[in-house]
Amino acid sequence: MLNLIVRRIVATVVTLFLISVVAFILIQLPPGDFVDAYAGKKTQGGVIITQEELDAMRTRLGLDQPFYHQYLRWIGGVIRGDLGFSWEYHRPVADVIAERLPLTLILAFSTLVFTYLVAVPLGIYSAVRQYSIGDHTATVVGYIGLATPNFLFALILLYLSHKWFGMSVGGLFSPEFEDAAWTWARFGDMLMHLWVPVIVLGTAGTAFQIRTMRATLLDELNKMYVTAARAGGVPEFRMLMKYPVRMALNPIVATLGWELTNIISGAPIVAIVLSLPDTGPLFINALLNQDMYLAGAMILIYCTLVIIGTFISDMLLMILDPRIRLEGRS
Secondary structure: OOOHHHHHHHHHHHHHHHHHHHHHHHHHOOOHHHHHHHHHHHHHHHOOHHHHHHHHHHHHOOOOHHHHHHHHHHHHHHHHOOOOOOOOOOOEEHHEEEEHHHHHHHHHHHHHHHHHHHHHHHHHHHHHOOOOHHHHHHHHHHHHHHOOOHHHHHHHHHHHHHHOOOOOOOOOOOOOOOOOOOOOHHHHHHHHHHHHHHHHHHHHHHHHHHHHHHHHHHHOOOHHHHHHHHOOOHHHHHHHHHOHHHHHHHHHHHHHHHHHHHHHHHHHHHHHHHHHOOOOHHHHHHHHHHHHHHHHHHHHHHHHHHHHHHHHHHHHHHOOHHHHHHHHHH
16 A cells, blocks of 8 residues: 555656646747737837837846746746746735635635535435436436536526525625635635535536446446345345445545546636636636746646545545555555
Protein backbone atom coordinates (compact mmCIF):
# COMPACT_ATOMS: atom_id res chain seq x y z
CA MET A 1 0.00 0.00 0.00
CA LEU A 2 2.86 2.39 0.84
CA ASN A 3 4.45 1.61 -2.52
CA LEU A 4 1.19 2.55 -4.28
CA ILE A 5 0.93 5.83 -2.35
CA VAL A 6 4.52 6.76 -3.24
CA ARG A 7 3.85 6.03 -6.93
CA ARG A 8 0.73 8.21 -6.82
CA ILE A 9 2.67 11.10 -5.24
CA VAL A 10 5.43 10.89 -7.84
CA ALA A 11 2.83 10.78 -10.63
CA THR A 12 1.13 13.82 -9.09
CA VAL A 13 4.33 15.88 -9.15
CA VAL A 14 5.08 14.92 -12.76
CA THR A 15 1.49 15.66 -13.81
CA LEU A 16 1.56 19.11 -12.20
CA PHE A 17 4.80 19.93 -14.00
CA LEU A 18 3.35 18.92 -17.37
CA ILE A 19 0.16 20.85 -16.62
CA SER A 20 2.16 23.98 -15.84
CA VAL A 21 3.91 23.75 -19.24
CA VAL A 22 0.68 23.15 -21.16
CA ALA A 23 -1.14 25.91 -19.24
CA PHE A 24 1.60 28.44 -19.94
CA ILE A 25 1.54 27.54 -23.65
CA LEU A 26 -2.25 27.80 -23.88
CA ILE A 27 -2.29 31.19 -22.14
CA GLN A 28 0.14 32.59 -24.69
CA LEU A 29 -1.55 31.09 -27.77
CA PRO A 30 -4.06 33.96 -28.35
CA PRO A 31 -2.63 36.82 -30.42
CA GLY A 32 -1.20 39.74 -28.48
CA ASP A 33 -0.38 39.99 -24.79
CA PHE A 34 -1.35 41.98 -21.71
CA VAL A 35 0.20 45.16 -23.12
CA ASP A 36 -1.98 44.92 -26.24
CA ALA A 37 -5.10 44.35 -24.12
CA TYR A 38 -4.13 47.29 -21.90
CA ALA A 39 -3.55 49.53 -24.93
CA GLY A 40 -6.92 48.52 -26.38
CA LYS A 41 -8.71 49.58 -23.21
CA LYS A 42 -6.89 52.91 -23.09
CA THR A 43 -7.62 53.57 -26.76
CA GLN A 44 -11.32 52.93 -26.22
CA GLY A 45 -11.21 55.47 -23.41
CA GLY A 46 -9.70 58.09 -25.71
CA VAL A 47 -6.13 57.84 -24.37
CA ILE A 48 -3.38 57.73 -26.99
CA ILE A 49 -0.38 55.51 -26.18
CA THR A 50 2.72 55.61 -28.36
CA GLN A 51 4.58 52.55 -29.57
CA GLU A 52 7.61 53.57 -27.52
CA GLU A 53 5.51 53.52 -24.35
CA LEU A 54 4.15 50.08 -25.24
CA ASP A 55 7.65 48.73 -25.91
CA ALA A 56 8.90 50.14 -22.60
CA MET A 57 5.97 48.57 -20.76
CA ARG A 58 6.55 45.23 -22.47
CA THR A 59 10.23 45.34 -21.45
CA ARG A 60 9.36 46.23 -17.86
CA LEU A 61 6.95 43.31 -17.60
CA GLY A 62 9.40 40.90 -19.24
CA LEU A 63 7.09 40.17 -22.18
CA ASP A 64 9.90 40.79 -24.66
CA GLN A 65 11.76 37.74 -23.35
CA PRO A 66 11.60 34.32 -25.10
CA PHE A 67 8.81 31.95 -24.05
CA TYR A 68 11.06 29.52 -22.19
CA HIS A 69 12.64 32.37 -20.21
CA GLN A 70 9.23 33.64 -19.12
CA TYR A 71 8.15 30.11 -18.14
CA LEU A 72 11.29 29.36 -16.13
CA ARG A 73 10.97 32.64 -14.27
CA TRP A 74 7.32 31.92 -13.45
CA ILE A 75 7.71 28.25 -12.47
CA GLY A 76 10.79 29.09 -10.40
CA GLY A 77 8.71 31.56 -8.44
CA VAL A 78 5.90 29.02 -8.03
CA ILE A 79 8.33 26.50 -6.55
CA ARG A 80 9.46 29.16 -4.06
CA GLY A 81 5.83 30.00 -3.23
CA ASP A 82 5.69 33.17 -5.34
CA LEU A 83 2.85 32.96 -7.88
CA GLY A 84 3.88 36.18 -9.61
CA PHE A 85 2.36 39.64 -9.92
CA SER A 86 -1.08 40.38 -11.35
CA TRP A 87 -0.78 43.18 -13.88
CA GLU A 88 -4.53 43.71 -14.02
CA TYR A 89 -5.02 44.07 -10.26
CA HIS A 90 -1.56 45.56 -9.50
CA ARG A 91 -1.12 43.12 -6.62
CA PRO A 92 0.66 39.83 -6.00
CA VAL A 93 -1.25 36.90 -7.48
CA ALA A 94 -1.26 35.07 -4.14
CA ASP A 95 -3.07 37.99 -2.46
CA VAL A 96 -5.65 38.24 -5.24
CA ILE A 97 -6.43 34.50 -5.15
CA ALA A 98 -6.39 34.26 -1.34
CA GLU A 99 -9.41 36.55 -1.11
CA ARG A 100 -11.61 34.24 -3.17
CA LEU A 101 -10.11 30.76 -2.99
CA PRO A 102 -11.71 29.85 0.39
CA LEU A 103 -15.18 30.49 -1.06
CA THR A 104 -14.31 28.35 -4.08
CA LEU A 105 -13.17 25.49 -1.84
CA ILE A 106 -16.29 25.74 0.31
CA LEU A 107 -18.49 25.71 -2.78
CA ALA A 108 -16.66 22.82 -4.46
CA PHE A 109 -16.56 20.50 -1.45
CA SER A 110 -20.12 21.39 -0.39
CA THR A 111 -21.24 20.39 -3.89
CA LEU A 112 -19.32 17.11 -3.61
CA VAL A 113 -20.95 16.33 -0.26
CA PHE A 114 -24.40 17.18 -1.66
CA THR A 115 -23.80 15.01 -4.73
CA TYR A 116 -22.87 11.86 -2.84
CA LEU A 117 -25.29 12.31 0.08
CA VAL A 118 -28.17 12.48 -2.39
CA ALA A 119 -26.95 10.15 -5.14
CA VAL A 120 -25.91 7.12 -3.08
CA PRO A 121 -29.16 6.67 -1.06
CA LEU A 122 -31.34 7.37 -4.11
CA GLY A 123 -29.29 4.96 -6.22
CA ILE A 124 -29.66 2.23 -3.58
CA TYR A 125 -33.41 2.85 -3.34
CA SER A 126 -33.84 2.76 -7.13
CA ALA A 127 -31.98 -0.56 -7.35
CA VAL A 128 -33.78 -2.21 -4.43
CA ARG A 129 -37.20 -0.89 -5.57
CA GLN A 130 -36.62 -1.44 -9.27
CA TYR A 131 -39.45 -0.20 -11.56
CA SER A 132 -41.32 1.35 -8.64
CA ILE A 133 -42.79 4.87 -8.77
CA GLY A 134 -39.78 6.18 -6.86
CA ASP A 135 -37.41 4.49 -9.31
CA HIS A 136 -39.19 5.98 -12.31
CA THR A 137 -39.27 9.41 -10.66
CA ALA A 138 -35.54 9.31 -9.93
CA THR A 139 -34.90 8.23 -13.52
CA VAL A 140 -36.90 11.11 -15.00
CA VAL A 141 -35.33 13.67 -12.65
CA GLY A 142 -31.90 12.21 -13.48
CA TYR A 143 -32.42 12.58 -17.22
CA ILE A 144 -33.55 16.19 -16.75
CA GLY A 145 -30.52 16.89 -14.56
CA LEU A 146 -28.13 15.41 -17.10
CA ALA A 147 -29.71 17.27 -20.02
CA THR A 148 -29.86 20.73 -18.40
CA PRO A 149 -26.65 22.82 -18.52
CA ASN A 150 -25.62 24.34 -15.21
CA PHE A 151 -25.79 27.94 -16.42
CA LEU A 152 -29.31 27.38 -17.85
CA PHE A 153 -30.47 25.89 -14.55
CA ALA A 154 -29.02 28.93 -12.78
CA LEU A 155 -30.90 31.30 -15.11
CA ILE A 156 -34.15 29.39 -14.51
CA LEU A 157 -33.70 29.64 -10.74
CA LEU A 158 -32.99 33.37 -11.00
CA TYR A 159 -36.13 33.91 -13.07
CA LEU A 160 -38.42 31.78 -10.90
CA SER A 161 -37.18 33.26 -7.63
CA HIS A 162 -37.74 36.79 -8.92
CA LYS A 163 -41.14 36.05 -10.49
CA TRP A 164 -42.63 33.92 -7.72
CA PHE A 165 -40.94 35.19 -4.57
CA GLY A 166 -39.77 38.68 -5.57
CA MET A 167 -36.22 37.93 -4.45
CA SER A 168 -32.84 37.19 -6.00
CA VAL A 169 -30.91 33.99 -5.35
CA GLY A 170 -27.67 35.45 -6.74
CA GLY A 171 -24.57 36.04 -4.65
CA LEU A 172 -23.32 34.30 -1.53
CA PHE A 173 -24.04 37.09 0.95
CA SER A 174 -26.77 39.55 1.83
CA PRO A 175 -25.94 43.20 0.98
CA GLU A 176 -25.02 44.04 4.59
CA PHE A 177 -22.49 41.16 4.74
CA GLU A 178 -20.79 41.51 1.34
CA ASP A 179 -17.86 43.63 2.53
CA ALA A 180 -18.04 42.78 6.23
CA ALA A 181 -15.33 40.98 8.17
CA TRP A 182 -15.72 37.26 8.82
CA THR A 183 -17.97 36.61 11.82
CA TRP A 184 -20.35 33.82 12.77
CA ALA A 185 -23.21 35.99 11.50
CA ARG A 186 -21.54 36.35 8.08
CA PHE A 187 -20.78 32.63 7.98
CA GLY A 188 -24.42 31.82 8.75
CA ASP A 189 -25.56 34.25 6.06
CA MET A 190 -23.29 32.48 3.56
CA LEU A 191 -24.82 29.11 4.48
CA MET A 192 -28.28 30.55 3.84
CA HIS A 193 -27.22 31.47 0.28
CA LEU A 194 -24.94 28.49 -0.40
CA TRP A 195 -27.65 25.96 -1.22
CA VAL A 196 -28.53 27.59 -4.55
CA PRO A 197 -25.10 27.28 -6.27
CA VAL A 198 -24.60 23.88 -4.64
CA ILE A 199 -27.81 22.55 -6.20
CA VAL A 200 -27.01 24.18 -9.56
CA LEU A 201 -23.47 22.74 -9.69
CA GLY A 202 -24.40 19.37 -8.20
CA THR A 203 -27.53 18.48 -10.18
CA ALA A 204 -25.81 16.92 -13.21
CA GLY A 205 -23.28 15.03 -11.10
CA THR A 206 -25.99 13.78 -8.76
CA ALA A 207 -28.08 12.53 -11.67
CA PHE A 208 -25.09 10.70 -13.15
CA GLN A 209 -24.10 9.09 -9.85
CA ILE A 210 -27.68 7.94 -9.20
CA ARG A 211 -27.67 6.10 -12.53
CA THR A 212 -24.21 4.66 -11.83
CA MET A 213 -25.13 3.45 -8.34
CA ARG A 214 -28.39 1.93 -9.54
CA ALA A 215 -26.84 0.05 -12.46
CA THR A 216 -23.86 -1.24 -10.47
CA LEU A 217 -25.96 -2.36 -7.50
CA LEU A 218 -28.46 -4.14 -9.75
CA ASP A 219 -25.56 -6.06 -11.25
CA GLU A 220 -24.27 -7.02 -7.80
CA LEU A 221 -27.71 -8.09 -6.53
CA ASN A 222 -27.91 -10.73 -9.28
CA LYS A 223 -24.66 -12.44 -8.31
CA MET A 224 -24.40 -15.78 -6.56
CA TYR A 225 -22.81 -14.52 -3.33
CA VAL A 226 -25.94 -12.44 -2.66
CA THR A 227 -28.15 -15.47 -3.20
CA ALA A 228 -25.91 -17.52 -0.90
CA ALA A 229 -26.04 -14.84 1.82
CA ARG A 230 -29.83 -14.74 1.63
CA ALA A 231 -29.99 -18.53 1.76
CA GLY A 232 -27.76 -18.47 4.83
CA GLY A 233 -30.28 -16.30 6.67
CA VAL A 234 -28.32 -13.03 6.68
CA PRO A 235 -30.75 -10.14 7.38
CA GLU A 236 -31.61 -8.27 4.17
CA PHE A 237 -30.42 -4.83 5.26
CA ARG A 238 -27.16 -6.16 6.74
CA MET A 239 -26.50 -8.27 3.65
CA LEU A 240 -27.26 -5.33 1.37
CA MET A 241 -24.96 -2.84 3.10
CA LYS A 242 -22.09 -5.22 3.85
CA TYR A 243 -21.64 -6.85 0.46
CA PRO A 244 -23.35 -5.53 -2.72
CA VAL A 245 -23.46 -1.85 -1.68
CA ARG A 246 -19.78 -1.93 -0.74
CA MET A 247 -18.88 -3.39 -4.13
CA ALA A 248 -21.20 -0.98 -5.96
CA LEU A 249 -19.44 1.97 -4.32
CA ASN A 250 -16.22 1.26 -6.23
CA PRO A 251 -17.17 3.12 -9.44
CA ILE A 252 -18.78 5.89 -7.37
CA VAL A 253 -15.59 6.47 -5.41
CA ALA A 254 -13.42 6.08 -8.52
CA THR A 255 -15.20 9.02 -10.20
CA LEU A 256 -14.68 11.44 -7.31
CA GLY A 257 -11.90 13.18 -9.22
CA TRP A 258 -14.13 13.44 -12.29
CA GLU A 259 -16.91 15.01 -10.25
CA LEU A 260 -14.51 17.58 -8.84
CA THR A 261 -13.37 18.30 -12.40
CA ASN A 262 -16.95 18.84 -13.56
CA ILE A 263 -17.70 21.11 -10.62
CA ILE A 264 -14.60 23.23 -11.13
CA SER A 265 -15.06 23.47 -14.91
CA GLY A 266 -18.69 24.51 -14.56
CA ALA A 267 -18.16 26.89 -11.65
CA PRO A 268 -16.82 29.97 -13.56
CA ILE A 269 -19.89 30.34 -15.82
CA VAL A 270 -22.29 29.63 -12.96
CA ALA A 271 -20.40 32.12 -10.79
CA ILE A 272 -20.92 34.84 -13.40
CA VAL A 273 -24.63 34.04 -13.77
CA LEU A 274 -25.22 33.94 -10.00
CA SER A 275 -22.76 36.76 -9.18
CA LEU A 276 -20.69 34.57 -6.88
CA PRO A 277 -17.55 36.17 -5.36
CA ASP A 278 -15.34 33.13 -5.94
CA THR A 279 -12.42 32.55 -8.30
CA GLY A 280 -14.59 31.84 -11.36
CA PRO A 281 -15.05 35.45 -12.57
CA LEU A 282 -11.46 36.15 -11.52
CA PHE A 283 -10.19 33.38 -13.80
CA ILE A 284 -12.26 34.43 -16.81
CA ASN A 285 -11.23 38.07 -16.36
CA ALA A 286 -7.57 37.01 -16.24
CA LEU A 287 -7.97 35.11 -19.52
CA LEU A 288 -9.76 38.00 -21.23
CA ASN A 289 -7.07 40.48 -20.16
CA GLN A 290 -4.22 38.02 -20.79
CA ASP A 291 -2.98 38.42 -17.24
CA MET A 292 -0.90 35.29 -17.70
CA TYR A 293 0.55 34.89 -14.21
CA LEU A 294 -2.88 35.10 -12.61
CA ALA A 295 -4.44 32.82 -15.23
CA GLY A 296 -1.57 30.33 -14.97
CA ALA A 297 -1.83 30.22 -11.19
CA MET A 298 -5.59 29.64 -11.38
CA ILE A 299 -5.18 26.76 -13.85
CA LEU A 300 -2.50 25.24 -11.63
CA ILE A 301 -4.72 25.51 -8.54
CA TYR A 302 -7.74 24.05 -10.33
CA CYS A 303 -5.70 21.11 -11.63
CA THR A 304 -4.17 20.59 -8.18
CA LEU A 305 -7.67 20.31 -6.67
CA VAL A 306 -8.62 17.75 -9.31
CA ILE A 307 -5.46 15.72 -8.70
CA ILE A 308 -6.07 15.83 -4.94
CA GLY A 309 -9.61 14.58 -5.55
CA THR A 310 -8.28 11.74 -7.70
CA PHE A 311 -5.67 10.87 -5.05
CA ILE A 312 -8.36 10.76 -2.35
CA SER A 313 -10.51 8.51 -4.54
CA ASP A 314 -7.52 6.15 -4.98
CA MET A 315 -7.05 5.99 -1.22
CA LEU A 316 -10.75 5.31 -0.64
CA LEU A 317 -10.69 2.58 -3.27
CA MET A 318 -7.84 0.87 -1.45
CA ILE A 319 -9.92 0.93 1.73
CA LEU A 320 -13.05 -0.40 0.00
CA ASP A 321 -11.42 -3.02 -2.23
CA PRO A 322 -8.68 -5.30 -0.77
CA ARG A 323 -7.67 -6.38 -4.28
CA ILE A 324 -6.19 -2.92 -4.93
CA ARG A 325 -4.12 -3.13 -1.74
CA LEU A 326 -2.80 -6.54 -2.80
CA GLU A 327 -1.93 -5.14 -6.22
CA GLY A 328 0.03 -2.32 -4.56
CA ARG A 329 2.02 -4.83 -2.53
CA SER A 330 2.88 -6.89 -5.57
